[in-house]
Amino acid sequence: MAESGPDPVATLVRDAAFDAYSAGLFAPAGARPHLYALQAFDIELSRVRDLTREPLPGEMRFQWWRDALADPARADAAAHPVMRALEAAIRYGALPRQALQDLIDARNDDLYDDPLPTVGDLEARLGATRSALLRLSSLILARGRDPGGADAAGHGGLALGLTQIARELSRAPQRVARLVPVELLAAQGVGQGDLERNEAPAALVAALRALALRHLNAARAAYPALDPVAAPAFLPLALVASDLTRRGPGDGLRWLRLARLWRASRRSTPF
Structure with a gap:
C-alpha cells in the first residue's frame, strides 16, 4: 500500500x-x-x-x-x-x-484601495477578520459549544492584526500602506505616498505598537472569561509582546517562536 x-x-x-x-x-x-x-x-x-x-x-x-x-x-x-x-x-x-x-x-x-479614515475603521476591519478567526477557532476547540471569551477574541484579534501591520511598516511600508488610517498619518505629518515609497517614520510605527499593546492588555483582562478548552486558539498572542519590542532579527527565528509558544502553553494564562 x-x-x-x-x-x-x-x-x-x-x-x-x-x-x-x-x-x-x-x-x-x-x-x-x-x-x-x-x-x-x-x-x-x-x-x-x-x-x-x-x-x-x-x-x-x-x-x-x-x-x-x-x-x-x-x-x-x-x-x-x-x-x-x-x-x-x-x-x-x-x-x-x-x-x-x-x-x-x-x-x-x-x-x-479606499483609505481607512480613522483608527476605528481599521479596528473594524481587523475585528471582522483577525478577531472573527480567533472566535471561530475557539468554537472548534469547544466542539461548537460557546466557550465564552468573546471580548478576549475581539481585543486579541486586534492586537495580532495591529502587530502585523506595525511589523510590516518597519520593513516594507508599501505592503500595508492602504491599512494605515488617514488620521494616524495626519497626526505624524505623513502621506500615504510616503509609505508607498517605503518611508515610514518611527513615530508612526510606535503609534501602532502602542495601540496593539492596549488591545493586548484588554485581551489579558478579558481572558479569564474564556473556557480553558479554547486556550490553544489564543497561543499566538504569546508572541505579540516580544514582536512589539523586537530589536533584532533573531527574534523572528522559527525555533525561538516555537519555544515561546511551548512555554506559553504550559501557563494558565498563555499571554
Missing part, C-alpha cells in the same frame, strides 16, 4: 502562517486539522488580492468561495482540498456558515 503524502492543508498553513501552525501543535489532535482548515481558508481569502490585478477577477474568486460554502457537495468544491477540509471543520465545530460568509465579505474589502 502506498503511503499517503503530506497534508496539503497543514503544509499551506505551515508555509504561510507559521505562528498559527505552531500554535495548532499544542491543540488536541482531534481538533488540529480543523483549526488548520480554518486558517487555510483565511489564507486562501487573504491571497486573492495578490493574485488579481483588478477587483473583478477577485470578486469572482470570492464568489466561488461563497457558492462553495452554500453548496459544498458540488464537484468543484468537494475536489478542493481546503474547501473539503473546511466542510469537515464546520461539522466538527458546528461553525455558523454565515460567520464564514462574513469573513469572505470582510476580505473582499481588500480588493479596493
Whole structure:
C-alpha cells in the first residue's frame, strides 16, 4: 500500500502562517486539522488580492468561495482540498456558515484601495477578520459549544492584526500602506505616498505598537472569561509582546517562536 503524502492543508498553513501552525501543535489532535482548515481558508481569502490585478477577477474568486460554502457537495468544491477540509471543520465545530460568509465579505474589502479614515475603521476591519478567526477557532476547540471569551477574541484579534501591520511598516511600508488610517498619518505629518515609497517614520510605527499593546492588555483582562478548552486558539498572542519590542532579527527565528509558544502553553494564562 502506498503511503499517503503530506497534508496539503497543514503544509499551506505551515508555509504561510507559521505562528498559527505552531500554535495548532499544542491543540488536541482531534481538533488540529480543523483549526488548520480554518486558517487555510483565511489564507486562501487573504491571497486573492495578490493574485488579481483588478477587483473583478477577485470578486469572482470570492464568489466561488461563497457558492462553495452554500453548496459544498458540488464537484468543484468537494475536489478542493481546503474547501473539503473546511466542510469537515464546520461539522466538527458546528461553525455558523454565515460567520464564514462574513469573513469572505470582510476580505473582499481588500480588493479596493479606499483609505481607512480613522483608527476605528481599521479596528473594524481587523475585528471582522483577525478577531472573527480567533472566535471561530475557539468554537472548534469547544466542539461548537460557546466557550465564552468573546471580548478576549475581539481585543486579541486586534492586537495580532495591529502587530502585523506595525511589523510590516518597519520593513516594507508599501505592503500595508492602504491599512494605515488617514488620521494616524495626519497626526505624524505623513502621506500615504510616503509609505508607498517605503518611508515610514518611527513615530508612526510606535503609534501602532502602542495601540496593539492596549488591545493586548484588554485581551489579558478579558481572558479569564474564556473556557480553558479554547486556550490553544489564543497561543499566538504569546508572541505579540516580544514582536512589539523586537530589536533584532533573531527574534523572528522559527525555533525561538516555537519555544515561546511551548512555554506559553504550559501557563494558565498563555499571554
